[in-house]
Amino acid sequence: MVEICVVGAGIVGLSTATLLQESLPHAKVTIIAEKFTTETTSDGAAGIFRPGIAFRGPNLEITKQWLNDAYVYFNDILKSTESDQAGIKDISGYIISSKYPTSVRNEFLEAILPDYRPCTEEELQMCPGNWQYGSHFTTLVVDCRRHLPWLTKKFESQGGVIIEQKVNSFEELSNYDLVCNCSGFGARELCGDTLVTPIRGQVFKVSAPWIKEFFYADYDTYIIPGFESVTLGGCRGFDSWNEELCKHDAAAIWERCVSLLPSLKDAKVIREWVGWRPYRPFVRVESEVMTFPSGKTIQVVHNYGHGGYGVMSAPGTSIHAVKIAKEILTPNAKL
Ligand SMILES: Cc1cc2nc3c(=O)[nH]c(=O)nc-3n(C[C@H](O)[C@H](O)[C@H](O)COP(=O)(O)OP(=O)(O)OC[C@H]3O[C@@H](n4cnc5c(N)ncnc54)[C@H](O)[C@@H]3O)c2cc1C
Structure with a gap:
């Protein structure tokens, strides 16, 4: 058995692992990780498809x-009976700017989403401020508080x-026929890849069930309703x-979000969170043969740096990544 x-x-690891099981049903798939669910970066993300x-x-x-593949994948779950358990819902909202017309355009989303359109004059006046440019669209939100446990159960x-284990070197895994490296920021150390750089983010998770739409505005301001909370960033x-919460960032985020949607002043803070976006100039999906x-x-098939x-x-x-893995393990299958 492979x-x-x-x-x-x-x-990334859980998606890869479940897709491997579906694509190679006779293979035995093992996940090795140091941290799970609420301890991962994925857990705190707002999870909006943008x-x-x-x-x-x-x-x-x-x-x-x-x-495109990601949108189709999530949209299929959305249309299924499992969307709630999987933490996927559709959501409409706005991106607005007082100064930058190009910041409200998104060529990726304009090609994928059916309804990406300019805001009307009325919509530009919905929020306090001098909003000059804006777009409205309907997209998806993937809430990892539900999605990671759902994927784990499926796996x-x-x-x-x-x-549960930290991998210090790929050599420790040489008894496997193939390794998929979905270690996120951990790839910096595990692969010695110094292109992986943290982009620090801080958010509030608040209870504000009256907020039904998302809002993006200038200076990194965003308000994104999920299932159990609304993310303010x-x-x-x-x-x-810096892994610590910063009171100055918190104050700036709160002020920007409340001035955009004043009703948020009554929101109850559930938690505050800091995470490192595992940035790499180009997300790495490719194979590598390692000799020790x-x-x-x-x-190894890499899949990190998102x-x-x-x-x-x-x-x-x-x-x-799974397509590459399948080509390596069953080279004749593509003939
Ligand atoms: C504030 C903020 C908001 C965000 N909002 C969004 C958003 O709205 N939409 C969106 O798409 N993305 C968003 N992101 C980005 C998103 O969170 C990340 O891109 C994503 O979570 C990366 O997933 P991952 O599986 O690669 O990494 P992680 O979730 O960090 O998982 C990495 C896994 O690898 C394991 N690992 C690492 N090294 C080792 C090792 N040596 N041995 C064993 N295990 C190891 C870890 O323990 C963990 O299990 C946001 C991020 C932040 C910080």
């Missing part, structure tokens, strides 16, 4: 393919094995290695 190890149990236009894989064509029910600290001084060799867009893009990059 044995595959997936390193990482964030959304890629930044600088999001990139190896080229634009592959990037568009990933995004285990399909015979998957989970091991944010900030982007490039190469900032001991003479051992290992086949930055601020790893929740929404995980199924797309994972479908690609």
Whole structure:
């Protein structure tokens, strides 16, 4: 029996592991990870399907393919009876700017979503402020508080094995036929990949059930309703290695969000959270053959470096990683 190890149990690792099981039903798939569910970066993300236009894989064509595949994957779950358990819902909302017309356009979403359109004059006046430009669209939200447990259950029910352990070197995994590396920010150390850089983010999770739409505005301001809470953000600290909550960031986020939607002043804070977006200039999905001084060799398929867009893009990059894995393990299947 073919044995595959997936390193990482964030959304990228769990998506890859379950897709591997579906694509290679006779393989035994094991997940090895140091941290799970609420301890991962995936857990705190708002999970909205809205890629930044600088999001990139190896080229634009592959990037568009990933995004399209991810949207189709989530949309299929949305249409199923499991959408609530899986933490996926559709959501409409606005991106508005007082100064920057191009910031409210998104060529990826305009190609994927059926209703990406400019805001009307009335809509631009909905929020206090001098809003000049805006777009309205309906997209998806993937709430990892539900989605990660849902994927874990699916993985285990399909015979998957989970091991809690830190991997210090890929050589430790040389008994597997193939390793999928979905270690997020951990890839910086595990692969010695210094292109992986933290982009620090801080958010509030609040109870404000009256907020039904999402809002993005200038200066990294966003308000995104999920299932159990509304995420208020944010900030982007490039190469900032601070894991602690910052009271100045908190005050700025609160002020910007409440001035955009004044009813938020009555919201109850559930928690505050800091996370590091695992940024890499180009998300890495590719295979590598590693040979160690001991003479051992290992086949690795990398799938990491999703930055601020790893929740929404995980199924797309994972479908690609699984295709590479299948070509390695069953080379004649493509003939
Ligand atoms: C404030 C904020 C808001 C965000 N909002 C959004 C959003 O709205 N939409 C969106 O799509 N994305 C968003 N993101 C980005 C998203 O959270 C990440 O891109 C995504 O979670 C990355 O997933 P991952 O599985 O690669 O990493 P992680 O969730 O960090 O998982 C990595 C896994 O690898 C394991 N691991 C690492 N190294 C090792 C090792 N050596 N040995 C064993 N295990 C190891 C870890 O323990 C963990 O299980 C946001 C991020 C932040 C910080």
